[in-house]
Structures are given as C-alpha cells and as structure tokens.
Amino acid sequence: MSTIWYECKVKYRKTDETGAQKITTEPYLVDALSYTEAESRITEEMSAYISEEFKITNIKMANYAEIHSFENADRWFKSKVSLLAYDEESGKERKTSMYLLIQANDVKEAFENTTGVMKGTMGDYTIPAISESPIMDVFPYFSGEEGELEQLEKFNALKASKPEIVEVEDHMEFVEEKEEEVTA
Known part of the structure; x- marks a missing residue:
C-alpha cells in the first residue's frame, strides 16, 4: 500500500532569539490514511513539542x-x-x-x-x-x-x-556540425 502524506499547517505562539513572542504558522508532513487521522496525528505529535495552545489551520494531501x-x-x-x-x-x-x-x-x-x-x-x-x-x-x-x-x-x-557522495559523470555527447561554405 502506498504511503499518503498530508501537509498540516500549525499556528502557534513562538519565542524568537530576542525573547519576543510572535504568532507563526509552520507546515509539517504527516503519514496518515485520512484527513481525520492526519489531524489526530499532528495534534499528538505537536503536543510533544508545543506546551501552549496551537491551532491546525490547514490540511492538504502532499x-x-x-x-x-x-x-x-x-x-x-x-x-x-x-x-x-x-x-x-x-x-x-x-x-x-x-x-x-x-x-x-x-x-x-x-x-x-x-x-x-x-x-x-x-x-x-x-x-x-x-x-x-x-x-x-x-x-x-x-x-x-x-x-x-x-x-x-x-x-x-x-x-x-x-x-554517500556520488560523483556525477557527464554522459552527454555533442556532435559538432561542420559549417558548409555558401557560395553565391
């Protein structure tokens, strides 16, 4: 069965480097079978990271x-x-x-x-x-x-x-066309 990914946007109050709080909306990706399960899973996952109140503003299939x-x-x-x-x-x-x-x-x-x-x-x-x-x-x-x-x-x-670092080889070949002299 193919994995279905849902992009969930979560809006919450975030403290920046200066200590000021601002409201931000960030997208997260969740593996779920339906929109309902995606909402449930993102709520569960975000509860572990965000102690304050947050809101799920959008869920769409990725x-x-x-x-x-x-x-x-x-x-x-x-x-x-x-x-x-x-x-x-x-x-x-x-x-x-x-x-x-x-x-x-x-x-x-x-x-x-x-x-x-x-x-x-x-x-x-x-x-x-x-x-x-x-x-x-x-x-x-x-x-x-x-x-x-x-x-x-x-x-x-x-x-x-x-x-692992993969070196990419150039396999493209170019054929040079000979220019024909046009005599008038």
Whole structure:
C-alpha cells in the first residue's frame, strides 16, 4: 500500500532569539490514511513539542512519491525528478514527473542526495528542479508492532546516516556540425 502524506499547517505562539513572542504558522508532513487521522496525528505529535495552545489551520494531501532523510541535515528540499520512457507505439519520448522530499543543508547537497537515491533506477531520468521546502519536520507512521519496530529503526538509522557522495559523470555527447561554405 502506498504511503499518503498530508501537509498540516500549525499556528502557534513562538519565542524568537530576542525573547519576543510572535504568532507563526509552520507546515509539517504527516503519514496518515485520512484527513481525520492526519489531524489526530499532528495534534499528538505537536503536543510533544508545543506546551501552549496551537491551532491546525490547514490540511492538504502532499504529492511526494518518496521521503528521504539524511544525517546532519536540517532543511527539506523538494526535488522534481522526470522519468524518461520511450513509447514504441507513437515513437515519442514521454516524461513522467514525481516529487521527492530530500533532507539536506543546501541545494548542492540536495542534488547529490537525490542522485544517490535515484542511483539504482533502471530507466533514464533528469532532475529539472530542486527548491527548498517550507516543511519543518516529517512524522512517518509507526504502529509500534513488532514488524514495524524494524521499520522505525531503519527510518531512525537513515536519519542518523551520512549520505554517500556520488560523483556525477557527464554522459552527454555533442556532435559538432561542420559549417558548409555558401557560395553565391
């Protein structure tokens, strides 16, 4: 079964570095089966972090195909990956886009992490866009059952792992066209 991610916006009073309080709205990502469960889960998760009153202002379905966390990274980036396929019937190349949420410290690292995640992909792909996401944190679903404890440990190990640096080779070839002299 595919994971459904919901983006939940939470409004609360936050104390900044100077000690002043201001009201802020921040988006969080939660894994749930329905809007109702997403609301329940984000309320439970945020209660552990926010001692004061907070309000859930919006819940919407997020369009992420996969979420990948990495160690020593504090921001989330939205990577657009276009999978390329050749349609034999029409003779055309088709692109199918999907979005990955990748944890990194900057755009360069997000590109390297996306390339590392896509390393095992059989087909051709391109990464046309990477942008910083406003997502503050991600809360995957774990029921606590014995089979899922292994999944929780795997997720936490991923958060604690260091992404391997992948060197990207340039496989593009350019054919130089010879200029023909035009005589008049």
